[in-house]
Structures are given as C-alpha cells and as structure tokens.
Amino acid sequence: MTAGFTLRGGLVCDPEAGTLRPADVVVRDGRIAAVVDRTAGSDGDGRPAGEHRTTPDPVIDVPGLVVTPGLVDLHTHVFVGQDLGVDPDVVGPPSGVTTMIDTGSAGGHLFGAFLRSTVDVVGPRVRAFVNISSIGTTSILLSGELTNLDYVDVRVCREAVEAYPDQIVGVKIRASHNVAADNGTVALDRARQVADATGLPLMVHLGPQPPSLPQILDRLGPGDILTHCFTALSGYPLTAQGRAVDVVARAQQRGVVFDVGHGMSGFDRDQARAAVDAGFLPDTISSDLHRYSRDIVVDLPHVMATFLAMGVSLTEVVRRTTVVPATVVGLDRLGVGTLRPGAPADLAVLRVTGTGGPETAGHPTGVPTVTAVLTVQQGRIVHRTLPGHPTSYPEGHSTR
Numbered sequence: 001m002t003a004g005f006t007l008r009g010g011l012v013c014d015p016e017a018g019t020l021r022p023a024d025v026v027v028r029d030g031r032i033a034a035v036v037d038r039t040a041g042s043d044g045d046g047r048p049a050g051e052h053r054t055t056p057d058p059v060i061d062v063p064g065l066v067v068t069p070g071l072v073d074l075h076t077h078v079f080v081g082q083d084l085g086v087d088p089d090v091v092g093p094p095s096g097v098t099t100m101i102d103t104g105s106a107g108g109h110l111f112g113a114f115l116r117s118t119v120d121v122v123g124p125r126v127r128a129f130v131n132i133s134s135i136g137t138t139s140i141l142l143s144g145e146l147t148n149l150d151y152v153d154v155r156v157c158r159e160a161v162e163a164y165p166d167q168i169v170g171v172k173i174r175a176s177h178n179v180a181a182d183n184g185t186v187a188l189d190r191a192r193q194v195a196d197a198t199g200l201p202l203m204v205h206l207g208p209q210p211p212s213l214p215q216i217l218d219r220l221g222p223g224d225i226l227t228h229c230f231t232a233l234s235g236y237p238l239t240a241q242g243r244a245v246d247v248v249a250r251a252q253q254r255g256v257v258f259d260v261g262h263g264m265s266g267f268d269r270d271q272a273r274a275a276v277d278a279g280f281l282p283d284t285i286s287s288d289l290h291r292y293s294r295d296i297v298v299d300l301p302h303v304m305a306t307f308l309a310m311g312v313s314l315t316e317v318v319r320r321t322t323v324v325p326a327t328v329v330g331l332d333r334l335g336v337g338t339l340r341p342g343a344p345a346d347l348a349v350l351r352v353t354g355t356g357g358p359e360t361a362g363h364p365t366g367v368p369t370v371t372a373v374l375t376v377q378q379g380r381i382v383h384r385t386l387p388g389h390p391t392s393y394p395e396g397h398s399t400r
C-alpha cells in the first residue's frame with residue numbers, strides 16, 4: 001500500500017477558484033498534498049523543470065480528462081433495505097460521487113435504523129436530512145407521511161437531531177398535496193420550528209400544490225433549500241414569461257438554495273432550459289437517485305451533462321456538484337468538495353465530451369457526456385476504468 005500518488009496531466013477544475021487548467025494533483029496519506037500547475041517549463045512529473053524528483057509515489061496519467069473534487073450529491077436516497085434506498089457503494093464510486101446526502105428517507109423514529117443500514121458502507125461519505133415526519137418517506141409509491149399530523153412531531157424530530165448531531169445535516173419535508181393532503185402549511189411550520197431550534201437548513205420538496213410556491217418560499221431563509229426546483233408539477237413554471245421567475249429570483253437573492261433533485265418527476269427539461277436561458281441557474285445540481293428513479297436519472301454525471309447541453313459551463317456545473325452542496329450541509333468546513341491542500345483526497349476524474357467549447361478543446365462536439373473513469377475516496381481508488389485497467393475496488397470492498 002503506497003502512501004500516495006499523483007494524477008498527472010489532467011485538466012483540473014478547481015470549483016473554489018473557478019478555474020479549469022492543466023495541473024497535477026498530488027495525493028498523500030489520504031489527503032490532497034498539492035495542486036501543481038503544469039506550465040511550458042514543467043518536466044512532466046508535476047514539478048518545475050530541474051526540480052529533483054524525491055518521491056517514489058506512483059503516477060497515474062490522466063491526459064485529456066477533467067479532474068474535480070469528488071462529487072457531492074445533495075439529494076439521494078440511500079437507506080438500504082428501505083423501499084427507496086440504493087446502495088451507496090454500488091452507485092457512488094462508478095459515478096465519481098464521494099459524498100451522498102440522504103434527503104428524508106428516515107424520520108426520527110427510523111433514524112437509528114437508517115444509520116444501521118449505512119455501517120457497512122466503505123465508499124461514499126453519507127449524511128442525511130431527517131424527515132419532519134417520524135416515519136420518513138417510507139415509499140414514493142405510497143405518499144402520505146404528512147396526512148396524519150401525529151407523525152409530524154416536532155419533539156421526535158428534535159430528539160433525533162440531538163441524538164445524531166454528526167450525521168444529521170438538515171430537516172426535510174415533502175410539502176405537497178399528494179404527501180400532505182391539506183396539512184402542508186401546518187407541517188411546513190413544524191419543520192420550520194425544528195430547523196430554527198437546531199440551526200439546521202430546511203429542505204422542502206416542490207410538488208403538486210398546495211402549498212403554493214410563494215407559500216413555501218415565504219417560509220425559507222438563507223441556506224434553506226427548495227428541491228425539485230424545475231418540476232412541472234407545481235403549476236408555477238419557472239419561465240421567463242411568468243412572475244414565478246421574479247418570486248424565485250428574489251428568494252435566490254436572499255440566499256435560498258435552489259436544488260435540481262432530478263428524480264422521476266422532479267425535473268422538467270423544458271422548464272429548466274427556459275430558466276437557464278433567462279439567466280437563472282440552480283445553486284446545486286443533484287440526482288434524487290433512488291430505486292425508482294435510477295433508470296431515468298442514471299447518475300449524477302448524467303444530470304451534469306444535461307446542464308452542459310443547456311450551455312452552462314463545465315466550471316459552473318462542477319461548482320454546483322462539489323463545493324456548493326458541501327457548503328449547504330456544512331461539510332466544506334472539513335474541506336469536502338474542494339481541492340484545498342489538507343482536504344480529504346476525494347477526487348473524480350471525468351471524461352467530458354461534446355461541449356465543443358474551449359474548455360474541452362480537442363474533444364468532439366455533439367451531445368455532451370460526462371463519465372467518471374476514476375474515483376478516489378480519501379486517498380483510496382474505489383473505481384477505475386482508465387484504459388488498460390479494469391474496474392477495481394480496494395481490498396475488503398464488498399461488491400454487493
């Protein structure tokens with residue numbers, strides 16, 4: 001087992017600096033040791049010409065590939081064994097995702113069971129929003145966790161946050177008519193109460209009204225999240241024509257986070273395109289990956305490619321899938337989603353094709369695609385399909 005390695009010759013996308021530039025990434029002891037610019041004078045091993053090579057660390061050549069921080073998926077369902085749950089070890093590494101945020105699969109009464117389901121995870125870092133409903137989103141096929149207000153228990157939710165402060169990063173509610181019947185605003189106010197009392201962000205899903213989009217946005221402040229922001233179910237298209245854009249733009253201005261949350265019916269491509277054309281970009285790009293959405297979403301890189309196809313630049317797409325979602329849930333404090341020296345060495349090496357722009361000069365034009373070819377989790381290679389190397393997992397990894 002070596003202490004480190006260098007990813008050499010890639011195009012490094014630093015989401016904090018907003019740059020995409022030729023550089024080498026040096027990994028040592030599970031952390032990022034350095035990002036070294038490659039210039040005309042460099043000698044090809046990431047060091048300035050003439051500098052003596054002192055380390056025996058192996059080199060992995062990644063020419064023509066894009067190196068980013070490990071992807072952070074702000075909206076997933078990874079309660080393994082529960083109806084919606086997908087296995088983080090199965091879906092994370094092949095997609096370059098090194099941090100997965102479960103969004104409300106479990107409520108207070110099931111949060112211990114959720115954690116038990118993640119104890120065997122060897123790949124992605126897992127955190128969660130706790131559902132304001134104590135039974136959580138038990139099944140997407142049988143919505144209704146808010147129809148009985150006895151389950152919408154402020155005390156139970158607060159106790160979960162207090163019991164699991166390192167795992168719970170926010171409060172989730174599916175405030176839509178198909179989930180809450182006529183209880184939407186009452187349940188929303190209870191979720192608001194828990195978020196205020198605990199200082200955590202509140203994530204609200206947008207679906208069939210009521211509550212209406214303005215009713216939801218009225219209750220969201222800086223750092224709170226509206227997910228499924230481009231759904232076609234709300235009756236408030238985010239187009240350049242309607243007032244909705246103004247309502248939304250004002251909320252975004254005061255710091256409400258607009259999250260894609262693609263999923264099954266959480267994303268309408270025409271609505272997203274109209275919003276992007278009008279200059280409204282989502283703050284975070286997430287998959288809402290779960291058992292029933294997997295065939296539609298595929299993975300987070302596919303959702304990234306969707307926004308590249310709309311003309312959003314690669315650096316903007318990468319920001320919204322790394323440092324921004326990490327910041328929303330407070331993980332940037334650990335360096336997650338960044339390339340800072342000393343940060344956990346979570347990295348994705350992506351093959352990006354079809355953008356046709358200068359950022360990926362040399363690649364063919366056409367429909368953009370994004371594919372993870374190498375994934376590093378805290379310095380361990382957990383996925384690799386570079387030419388000449390079969391997919392491999394670290395020792396001890398279960399391929400269940």
Ligand SMILES: [Zn+2]
Nearest residue numbers: 075103263288
């Ligand atoms: Zn979801």
